[in-house]
Amino acid sequence: MLKKYGKVMLSVLMSGLLLVSVSTANAADQSLADTKIVLQISDPNPFKQTLVLNVANNLIKHYGQDQVDIEIVAFGPGLRLLFADNANKGRVSSLAGSGVKFSACANTQKAMTKLLGHPPVLHDKAVTVGAGIVRIVDLTSKGYLLVKP
């Protein structure tokens, strides 16, 4: 009886954790901000790295940190922006502190791992997403405006 009661409790607990987890994930995608922007960086041109960070900074300045949701999705050659040793790592940290999210494409990481012989070391503010382009499609379907500087 006690064993059966324990199993039920464990199931309830696990379900609860799952619910909390899902609701947290949904909360990340459900924004209360009026303006939602997803910025794409997939270009090898280093100038584009600076440009995408400048755009994010300008959006925050214009709308205010609480009135705009910004997510920068990096894939392909653009993933270099989120390398841990990138020359703009300080700016990435600063923007993350202002609420900007940074998403790193898992597919690109796999491809780069093959080339490098080891996984690329990413910035600690970078969050891995399945596929960068899918992440962009998902966000746009939720009302995000896609901008590719």
Next chain:
Amino acid sequence: MSSFKKKLLLGLCTASAIAMTSQSASAANWLMLQGTERPGQAPRAKVWGFAQVQYQKDNSDACLTGCGGAATGYVSPKLIGPNLDNQEAFNVNRARIGVRGTGMPLDSKVNYFVLAEFGNNGITAGNDGKILSDASITLNHIEGARMRLGLFKTPGFEEGLQAIHVFDYINFTSVGNQLMLERHALSTDTNQGATQTPNVGANRYSRSVGAFRDVGVQIFDTFGDDKHEIAYAVMYGNGNGLNYSDNDDNKDIYAYLSSEWIFGGKGPRREGLKVFAWYQDGKRTNAYNTAQETDRTRSGLGIKYLQKPFRVTAEYLTGEGMIFQGQHRPQHLYNQEKADGYYVDLGWYIPGTNWEIDARYDSYTRGENHPNTPLTGDGDSTFDTITIGTQYHFNKKTRINIEYADRDFKSDAPVVNANLEGVGGRFAVQVTHIF
């Protein structure tokens, strides 16, 4: 070990100690600007370069009938280089194109730098008008000890180490030109006295100048943050200028240390206060007598302040051995003479305009390797120059330099002094475009 060497060694040890406790900064100094790329941002191949077109007119008197003394003629300080066969000339002084970046952009730990010169100057003289001036690979795998290999600028005095396309003057100082810009002679190069016509050509060196470069390996890095940084470099090289290989078993050592308080900005014109010291030591095999070797030692220290609208640079340099005796006297190059000199440079960026005013004083004294006979005498030669110039920046990549140099050259050696009689002012205009 000299006191200077001890101080430099102490400084380098201090830098090494700091290396163990400090994080590497993405600093902007000459060592880092020329030897590294921005991590995670370097392109596979960035094509860049610059062109400099100039006009110079030398107002020296050839003293063909004497300038208060014996009649002489045209000698190298009275002629326009690198050809030294006229007193007025247009010239495409520099035309360089290069590629830099990282062959594998995913790996920021390896980068390269290649630069070729197609202009008409001391680098290309004797090299069919074109030469590879830089070709290096940098390995950034060890924090605090980056390694640069190949042909590149040696760590040394500011005028030579800095990027030439942002140099605030057209002509080098006498101490830079004579003490630091090394000449390499061939056994077939012979001296030439003053000539009665300028077009004989007073450049008697067949090989290119050293261009402040060498082939070797350099360990270097920069430590600190965006307020202050310390940079160091030690290099071991051939001591054979732009030549890919060595011409003897002797190797040169180079050491450099700088400390800079950063005020702001980035790149070649970053604002800050930098103090620096350097040392170079090597031997040269006499081209005219291969059994003989000559020491070549150079050292210096300096300071550079830049915070617009003001710029101040000052540097003191000293050297022994291989003291240049004039472009027309290669056979006097292998000597154990001593020399020293300094320069002070002042710049004022006129607020609200694209103009800047430049003024520089440089002084250089060298021992004379002229045969000491009762007729020729002995002693030092002194070269003092005041240069007044202005620059107008059409945009960030294009500018014009206009300068006038008032020169006072003299020697205790009567024969040399006679040749220096009549050396006068020199006017120069140069347009630089960077792409």
